[in-house]
Amino acid sequence: MRRGVYLLEEVEFHPMNSRRPLEYLKWLTDYKREDDRRAAGAAELTAGMSIRSREIDLVGAFYAVGITGHPQFKVVTLWDCHGGWAGGWRQMLEIYDDVQRNLFLSDIDDLRFGAYSRPLGAAPGSPAVADLLADGYAAPLYVFESARVRPGAVLDYLAAVREERAPLLADHGHRLVGAYEVQFCDAEAVVLWGTDIDAHLALQRARDAALGLDDEVAPDHRLISWRKRAREFLDGPWRETLLSPYPGSKLAPR
Known part of the structure; x- marks a missing residue:
């Protein structure tokens, strides 16, 4: 393969x-x-x-x-x-x-x-986008994550994302679309998640609640534990931004 x-x-x-x-x-x-x-x-x-x-x-x-x-x-x-x-x-x-x-x-x-x-x-275990498309998968919203990690630790970080973070985010309506090692360098990872607006909002509120900043929803303290775990690998900026799929592109809902 x-x-x-x-x-x-x-x-x-x-x-x-x-x-x-x-x-x-x-x-x-x-x-x-x-x-x-x-x-x-x-x-x-x-x-x-x-x-x-x-x-x-x-x-x-x-x-x-x-x-x-x-x-x-x-x-x-x-x-x-x-x-x-x-x-x-x-x-x-x-x-x-x-x-x-x-x-x-x-x-x-x-x-x-x-x-x-x-x-x-x-990365090992990353979904093949072609397989997702063959199954008819598409999401109305995507989360684009980029992370600067310790030199040489990219695949270790992505293994932790797959094994620890992906099941956690799946509980909050997020699906792992791709986990990637940026090539020709040894310190950058990219992860793509599929979700929707309601799941995105619920995830943010569950994290706020775990921080004691929202008493109207149930907290998920695993979200805070993951961020601490991720810092074992990080050596620079970590950022997520949201992406809206353009109608007619393959990962956009039909």
């Missing part, structure tokens, strides 16, 4: 023009929907849309919820490299062979302000 390889991209739009994220999401999901109809292995570098391939699969396109703590406006995308390193990842690398002119042409020039890409390797 090959390790799952993914690409996470965070795209920002400045100045603050609220139409630009929508234009980008529509453009991206429309052309990738066309790519789903391409033959397997038929990768092509084209002018305007870069590489066309079904093996570079846009599985998630999200509008980042600005009130949860990041620069506005932002889009987050998750790509599944079918076939792993030797499949979709290789196809993405091949577009840099000879640095062809097509590489510098794009239909979305001047639309994005900046983009930050992170290659991800699935």
